[in-house]
Amino acid sequence: MSEMDEAIREFLVESYENLDRLDTEMVVLEEKPEDKETLASIFRTIHTIKGTCGFLGYSKLESVAHVGESLLSRLRDGKLRINDPITSALLAMVDAVRRMLSEIEASGSDGAGDYTELVQKLTALQEGGDGVAKVPSGLPKITPAPTPAPATKPDAAATASSAAPAAAAGTSQPTGPVEEADLEAADGESERIGQVLLAQGKITQADIDAALVAQGSGDPRRLGEILVERAALHSREVVEALHAQNETRGTAGVADTNIRVDVGLLDRLMNLVGELVLARNQVLQFSNALDDSALAATTQRLNLVTTELQEHVMKTRMQPIGNVWSKFPRVVRDVSKSCGKDVRVEMEGKDTELDKTIIEAIKDPLTHIVRNSVDHGIETPELRRAAGKSAQGVLRMRAYHEGGQVNIEIADDGAGIHTDRVKAKALERNLITPEQAARLSERELVNLIFLPGFSTAAKVTNVSGRGVGMDVVKTNIEKIGGTVDVSSERGKGTTLKIKIPLTLAIIPALVVSCAKDRYAIPQVNLLELVRLEGDEIQREIEDLHGAPVYRLRGRLLPLVHLDRALRLSDASDRTQVVNIVVLQADERQFGLIVDEINDTEEIVVKPLGKQLKSIEAFAGATIMGDGRVALILDVLGIAQRAHVISSTRETGKIEAESKGTHQANERSTLLLFRSGADRRMAIPLSDVARLEEFQRSQLEFAGDGQVVQYRGEILPLLELARLLGWPPSEERDPLQVVVYSRQGRSIGLVVEQILDIVEEDVVLQKRSRREGTLGSAVIQERVTDLLDVEGVLRMHAPGFFEEAALEGARS
């Protein structure tokens, strides 16, 4: 019984795999109805399923597969041409087979479903084609023993008759009328039997040519038979050649060089390799300490072997992304049919490999994106034609490796995202405030689709738009350490770009020390390291009202003390060295001050127990070379703890992108300055690229504006007080300038005086309708206006954003 179970399980696994391929092939076939190879492959798959389920006793499944197979055989013979109804019916058959397979998996029987209608439809279709009455039976080609000549000895004939179908269809249970099909399936391949015989030196090229000519001039027999007759070849040799051919095909394909391995086993192997890596790290440390050359050599060897082993075991878990993609042509076909669209799928980089767990994790998000693109992105043929585009839409999927990550792009050439509609919807659902909305750039607006509870669909279709949407996609992708970004151009299309790590199990990390403990920082988050010594520390780290910052190439980098962020009390004796680890968290950069930077190391990520899971500062733990445990920092979590980015992810995102929009009660770091004679104003420090002083003598004019030469570029200046219509104060020299940068473009805001930098809970007391400010707040017991940088610039330097966008597009 267990052997039977085993057989059924294998059958299921194999069939599922085949069906997935079938979906793709069916769509290919629809485009290229003449593609014999695809047809033959589809035929073989269905035939295999039919044969095996007959053998296992699933009669209902067998009957459905049988009519499908018959229809396919007529298509392959060219007696029927593939068309839309046929494709649909065949896909319906594939679905039915799939349904029955899952029934078998669940209950052990092929279920109670009624498929007579489908069977009738398929039968009608195969008859409808050219008026030929029945399923092919009694056609001349039926011969019980296919390849060898009739003169063969009985045992050889038996071998041959099973060898040929096996070669053709990879199964062992041909039943009744199917044998004809087996023969035909083998037909396309059998020409190559000549090559095999030729290679074995049994025949000459001339023999083959002659046989082929004979076949061409109407000889109905198969190549092997003709050869047996002409070249006085012994039929046993043909049989042997058939075996050889079978094997060759196996090498080229999958049969003989591949074995099925349980994923659980691979996971265990991966864990063991993880252990080995750790043990290796330990041995390496001992070896370094002991200074024994023999040990060192052995350790070196161990090191190499372990590394290689690790790579290869990781490879076993790698799968081409094509495995997930393969079902998309079908998905696209179904969705586009259901909403009356015509969409072609183009794929690039199908071979790009990813860890299996990641493949699993991105399957659903990708499917969602694809459905969305077809449903919402690509227009109907009429609309497309009206817009001067080809009636057929294109969905382009592209995957490629870049810097230890995998990038996946899904682009459609549809209508693009209507940002007005997005904005209206976001406002309607209270996802953003009108103030925020007014300040969001096109790109930022587009990214609003990732907010929870957002759905752009004007009407809810059964395809998408049910409210569970892109936010889930985003969450799922972020869960595996990936990012997703969308860009869109009205009328041209939408592109989603996903970046995900190759693997999750073993990652390169930077090991740092803090308060005598070691912590690992995933290298994905790492940008650079800065080391300050001696009096540099005093000079370069500026303490702004409790918020330390460092000028990193002119940009203010907020600094976070790791020991404080982790509430470590150990007063580590501050030496004359400060190590800053510059990190990237959710679009923001910040510097993490640690006591010591140790080394980079491949670490094996282990989860934390449930008592510790809720601590957002840690992503897991790992075991270091000396056998001790070290915690892996969750850079995003640390950033949130330290208020580098605000605590809730989504508002944080908007906050980060809206630059200058501030929700009430948001704790933020602000630059205070005076503008005009007595106006106190504030802008978020995050908007400030640099603070500069210029002598009035440096001022020059370009167009109708003031500019200065700055870092080899021309920096336009705007005098804030004048723009805001305030009384100008005394002429100051030098000028105090707040440099604001956006996507590589900079502009200088001339202010009266820089006052301070504060971290405050900003409560907007009064929302202002006056242009140029967002409202007023009490900061340091003084009423302070919050400057609306973007608003001011849009008003007074309208070219700035467009140029910035251009610049951004170029870089």
Next chain:
Amino acid sequence: MSDREQFCTFHLGQLFLGVRVQDVQEVIRYQDLTRVPLAPATVRGLINLRGQIVTAIDLRKRFGLPDRSAESLPMNVVVRTDDGPVSLLVDEIGDVLEVSGDLWEAPPETLSDDARALVRGVYKLEGRLLLELDGVRALEPVAAS
């Protein structure tokens, strides 16, 4: 309740406690601990148990007892849970005792609330009392310090 049960016993201050042997994976001597900042106070740190990372819960903290002196190192009683093994840090390991269910009694009302929550019952052994530890409760975190 007349079945006999085997308990892995250990000492914690004045307390004599036991966990059912089938819940215990192993008992090991003191291991280097890596402290976990921001963790609940009961979590003393993480240990490396042959490549597996195991959270160590200090039962003294859990029972509200004073910390042990710096020179006395705790022992690890590694218990199995649904979430993988967890280590309980105790003062000293006792014997494995087989006790009769007849000797069991619910913990007296007078036991402090802290302790009552963690003790399933008491076995009245000759000359001493064995407290049966509620393994699930013992692992629950208490608020961070």
